Every structure is written in structure tokens, then in C-alpha cells.
Amino acid sequence: xxxxxxxxxxxxxxxxxxxxxxxARDGRLALQRCDACGQWVHYPxxxxxxxxxxxxxxxxxxxxxxxxxxxxxxxGFAAEFEQDLPYTVALVRLDEGVNLLxxxxxxxxxxxxxxxxxxxxxxRISHEIxxxxxxxxxxxx
Amino acid sequence: MAAxxxxxxxxxxxxIGEAPSGVVPDSDQWEMNLLAAKRAIxxxxxxxxxxxxxxxxxxMVYNRPRHHVQLCEQLGLPLTTYTENSAMGxxxxxxxxxxxxxxxxxxxxxxxLVVGADYVRSGRGRQGAIEAGPAEYHNAEFEVPYGPYMAxxxxxxxxxxxxxxxxxxxxxxxxxxxxxxxxxxxxxxHIREPLITKEDVLASRMVCSPFRLLDCSLFSDGxxxxxxxxxxxxxxxxRRPVYVLGVGGAYSYYYFEKWPDLVETPREIIHTxxxxxxxxxxxxxxxxxxxxxxxxxxxxxxxxxxxAGFCGRGEGASFVDGGRIEIGGELPVNTHGxxxxxxxxxxxxxxxxxxECVKQLRGExxxxxxxxxxxxxxxxxxxxxxxHGSAVLSTEV
Numbered sequence: 001x002x003x004x005x006x007x008x009x010x011x012x013x014x015x016x017x018x019x020x021x022x023x024a025r026d027g028r029l030a031l032q033r034c035d036a037c038g039q040w041v042h043y044p045x046x047x048x049x050x051x052x053x054x055x056x057x058x059x060x061x062x063x064x065x066x067x068x069x070x071x072x073x074x075x076g077f078a079a080e081f082e083q084d085l086p087y088t089v090a091l092v093r094l095d096e097g098v099n100l101l102x103x104x105x106x107x108x109x110x111x112x113x114x115x116x117x118x119x120x121x122x123x124r125i126s127h128e129i130x131x132x133x134x135x136x137x138x139x140x141x
Numbered sequence: 142m143a144a145x146x147x148x149x150x151x152x153x154x155x156x157i158g159e160a161p162s163g164v165v166p167d168s169d170q171w172e173m174n175l176l177a178a179k180r181a182i183x184x185x186x187x188x189x190x191x192x193x194x195x196x197x198x199x200x201m202v203y204n205r206p207r208h209h210v211q212l213c214e215q216l217g218l219p220l221t222t223y224t225e226n227s228a229m230g231x232x233x234x235x236x237x238x239x240x241x242x243x244x245x246x247x248x249x250x251x252x253x254l255v256v257g258a259d260y261v262r263s264g265r266g267r268q269g270a271i272e273a274g275p276a277e278y279h280n281a282e283f284e285v286p287y288g289p290y291m292a293x294x295x296x297x298x299x300x301x302x303x304x305x306x307x308x309x310x311x312x313x314x315x316x317x318x319x320x321x322x323x324x325x326x327x328x329x330x331h332i333r334e335p336l337i338t339k340e341d342v343l344a345s346r347m348v349c350s351p352f353r354l355l356d357c358s359l360f361s362d363g364x365x366x367x368x369x370x371x372x373x374x375x376x377x378x379x380r381r382p383v384y385v386l387g388v389g390g391a392y393s394y395y396y397f398e399k400w401p402d403l404v405e406t407p408r409e410i411i412h413t414x415x416x417x418x419x420x421x422x423x424x425x426x427x428x429x430x431x432x433x434x435x436x437x438x439x440x441x442x443x444x445x446x447x448x449a450g451f452c453g454r455g456e457g458a459s460f461v462d463g464g465r466i467e468i469g470g471e472l473p474v475n476t477h478g479x480x481x482x483x484x485x486x487x488x489x490x491x492x493x494x495x496x497e498c499v500k501q502l503r504g505e506x507x508x509x510x511x512x513x514x515x516x517x518x519x520x521x522x523x524x525x526x527x528x529h530g531s532a533v534l535s536t537e538v
Contacts, residue, residue: 009275009286011283013282017282042283043283044282068403069300069304071289071293071297071350071352073290074350075346075347077288077290078275078288080288087288089293091297099398100283101398102287110350114301114304125286
């Protein structure tokens with residue numbers, strides 16, 4: 001990855017989301033998990049959407065998943081993304097069962113495939129923000 | 142779920158009104174909403190003082206929670222008993238019809254005015270309208286940093302349906318071709334010419350794969366309104382009543398990321414709303430003569446029709462192909478030109494989908510008239526397919 005790519009639109013970190021961003025700065029993909037029933041919860045929430053427990057904690061995922069679908073964006077909708085065009089937005093289902101919206105990297109535009117195995121990498125955007133991207137997995141599942 | 146009350150044929154659309162459409166200079170969202178409302182009231186031939194229920198859906202250029210009360214004030218309706226800004230967005234034409242019928246059936250009023258109009262194209266500009274999606278509806282923490290636009294998120298859904306069932310871009314292009322042909326016959330459509338072919342759609346530049354430019358809808362000004370009252374009251378009014386035979390609604394995940402499945406989840410949500418409406422009407426998709434359905438992108442039309450049961454599993458793309466959904470075909474869809482060519486005016490996005498169906502049933506669709514149109518099905522949704530409404534309408538009970 002290029003070291004100094006200009007930052008796209010930076011996320012607005014929510015009151016409950018700090019654990020994700022702290023882990024991302026350390027190169028870990030962390031999501032909330034329910035201490036009571038084990039459900040992975042994304043987006044960050046005050047209650048588990050399965051058992052309604054309020055006991056949730058941040059846990060690292062394995063950072064591997066499968067491409068559910070993808071779309072390569074060719075048109076510069078907003079100035080912030082102009083120099084990233086074309087970029088490939090994907091919905092990746094983590095092996096933990098949670099879907100993430102992300103970018104696929106290390107592929108040609110429209111070079112992804114549904115069902116492709118992918119693994120996480122990180123790109124540091126600023127002091128506070130590190131974003132996850134996914135690239136094709138190098139070994140089997 | 143408890144069975145809904147038997148409202149079949151008890152309530153009807155007594156009047157419709159459409160705001161100017163396309164790019165309307167020197168106006169604002171109030172004028173769009175007011176003109177739609179005024180025309181609906183006048184079409185119904187009812188005294189405005191009889192209106193006691195008013196439902197609006199807000200706008201993308203004036204996002205205030207008491208939009209409904211302000212609209213009543215400007216319409217000169219100083220005292221109503223049931224009003225709301227329902228924030229149903231794209232789903233509003235059918236979802237708010239359902240709300241109106243619920244309020245009427247519960248005796249909370251006698252005459253309902255339902256309005257949905259906006260000024261997004263001129264009020265925010267084309268670029269501003271495109272950026273409004275990410276800024277206002279997408280998740281600022283986990284979606285916006287990845288630059289998805291409305292088209293990108295819908296592209297994810299449609300690509301998965303294409304993958305599952307072998308649908309092709311060429312098949313989906315038939316939806317854009319039909320929409321433009323229909324718009325060419327509507328004097329108020331945003332883009333009436335040129336007529337386009339599948340080849341034109343496939344040759345337009347890629348925007349968010351698999352969507353090309355001509356797979357995507359417009360941003361426009363405009364909208365529409367309608368008046369709902371009892372069959373008894375409508376019998377004394379000038380227009381031929383269009384009876385509400387059935388309504389349905391379904392609400393689900395706000396974000397696509399939460400969907401368990403990109404194919405089965407939207408199918409289930411749409412089917413839930415549609416089957417309520419058809420069940421209440423005692424009808425089935427094969428009874429329908431004309432359709433108004435969400436078409437912000439070509440690929441969602443086969444998703445909507447297949448999910449509602451108009452064709453078998455995986456058959457949506459072949460169903461919309463070959464001229465079937467064009468006027469003169471077996472099941473004309475969006476005879477005004479839809480969001481793809483008639484226009485997409487922000488929060489009033491699909492009101493004309495409904496008022497056009499009313500025109501068809503009343504035999505007033507002029508060059509676009511579907512011969513013998515007796516039963517209409519309308520299905521709309523908002524945002525990320527999170528709120529859905531369905532309706533079955535007819536001039537016969």
C-alpha cells in the first residue's frame with residue numbers, strides 16, 4: 001500500500017465505537033461481542049440485538065471472511081474520493097458471521113468475485129483513524 | 142400477526158394532484174407540496190374544510206419535524222385532528238396510504254390528505270443531491286469512510302441477485318428502455334428524449350458496477366398528493382373513486398450490512414408487504430393490470446416484482462425483458478417513466494408512481510393509457526430498502 005494516501009472522508013467516531021478504532025490503530029479488527037450469549041454485534045450498540053444484554057465487550061475477530069458482493073466505483077461522487085477512483089466497495093461476511101462494508105484492495109477494478117476469500121489489512125489515515133481494507137486471502141480457508 | 146380489519150373497498154382515493162416535475166426554477170419545496178395538495182383537493186372536488194387528516198413525509202431541503210403542521214397552516218387548514226410527518230421517504234405513497242386508511246378506519250377523521258413532494262434537484266443541485274445520501278442516510282462511522290453512494294449500495298444487492306440467478310446487464314437494461322419510452326409519452330417527465338435502446342444503456346459509462354449511467358435514476362423536483370375518504374363520501378364527489386382493496390407494510394434492517402442475506406432478506410421484506418396487500422384484496426399478482434414500483438435503479442425492479450410474486454424464483458430479469466413491462470406488454474410498469482426517466486424528487490420520490498396508477502384506473506392516462514386497466518399494484522420503499530409499503534387499488538370493489 002502507498003504509505004501516504006490522502007485521507008478519504010473520515011469516520012465520525014460514535015460514543016460507543018472507540019474500542020473498534022483503538023484496536024484498528026494497533027492493527028486488530030475488533031467488534032463488540034455479547035458477554036452473555038456470544039453474539040457478535042455490529043454496529044456498536046448498547047444492547048445485544050439477540051438477548052438484549054447490556055454486557056458487551058470488544059473482541060478481536062480473525063480478520064477473515066468472504067465477499068458477499070462488491071461494486072467498483074468509477075465515478076467521482078465526492079471530491080474526497082477523487083484520487084482513489086476506481087475503488088471497489090465490498091460487503092464482506094466475516095467468519096464470525098458479521099457483515100462489514102469495506103474496500104477490496106490488491107485486485108483489479110471489477111476483478112473481485114462473489115465468494116472470494118479475503119483477509120484484513122489496515123491503512124493508517126491519520127493519527128486517530130486507521131481503516132480496514134480486505135485483500136484476497138493467500139491461503140485456503 | 143393479528144388479521145387486519147376488513148377495510149377492503151371501504152376507503153378510496155377521491156382525488157389526485159401532481160406538482161410540476163423535472164427541473165423547476167424559482168420555486169421551493171413549499172410550492173411543490175402546496176401545488177400537489179391544492180390540485181388533489183380540487184381534483185377531489187371537496188371543500189378543504191372537510192380535511193381533518195394530513196400526512197406528509199418531509200423533504201430533503203427543509204428537514205423540520207413539524208413539516209405537516211406548517212403545510213396545514215399554509216393550506217389554510219387551521220384545525221385538524223390527525224396529522225403527522227411520517228418520514229416514510231420513498232415508501233410514503235403506499236405506507237402513508239396505509240396510515241391514512243388506519244386513521245380513517247379508526248374514526249380519527251373523515252377525509253385524509255396525503256402529500257409527498259420535494260425540491261431536491263433545484264434546492265440542493267445535482268451534486269448536492271447525490272452527496273445527500275451518504276451525508277444523511279449512511280453510517281458516518283462505518284460506511285461513509287468507504288465512499289458508498291446510494292448507487293453503490295444498491296449495486297451490491299443487484300450484483301448478488303445477478304450472481305445467484307444468472308441475470309445480465311442486458312436484461313436489466315430493458316427496465317431503462319421501458320421507462321424512457323413511457324416518459325416520452327408524458328408531457329411532464331423530466332427526461333422525455335431521446336428514446337433509448339438496450340445498446341445505449343450498455344454503452345453508457347460505468348458508474349458503480351454493475352450499474353451504468355442509464356441504470357440510475359434522476360434527481361428532480363416534483364411530487365404529488367391524493368385525498369382519501371370513505372366510499373360513501375366519494376359517491377357524492379365528481380371523480381370516479383379508486384378503491385383501496387388492500388394495503389401492506391414491512392419494516393426491517395436500516396443498513397444493508399445487517400441483512401442476513403442479500404437475496405433472501407429483501408425478498409422476505411417485500412413479500413411480507415405485498416402479500417398483506419394482495420391478501421386483503423383477495424387478489425393475486427396475475428390479476429394486476431398495471432404496476433407502479435420503486436425503480437431508483439434498473440436492477441431493483443425485477444427484485445421487487447419477483448419478490449411480490451409476479452414471477453417465479455430467479456425469473457425477475459427475464460420477466461422484465463422482452464417488452465413485457467412496457468405499455469402494450471403483458472404488465473406495464475411505471476407508465477409515467479418512473480424514477481429512471483420521469484424523475485425522483487427527493488422525499489416525494491414515488492408519489493407519481495401511485496397517482497399515475499390512479500390515472501390509469503380512471504382511464505385518464507392519455508397516450509399512456511393501458512387498455513382496460515382495472516387493478517393496480519404499487520410498491521415503494523425508502524432509503525436502504527428499510528421501509529416498504531404495498532397497495533392494491535381498483536375502480537371496482
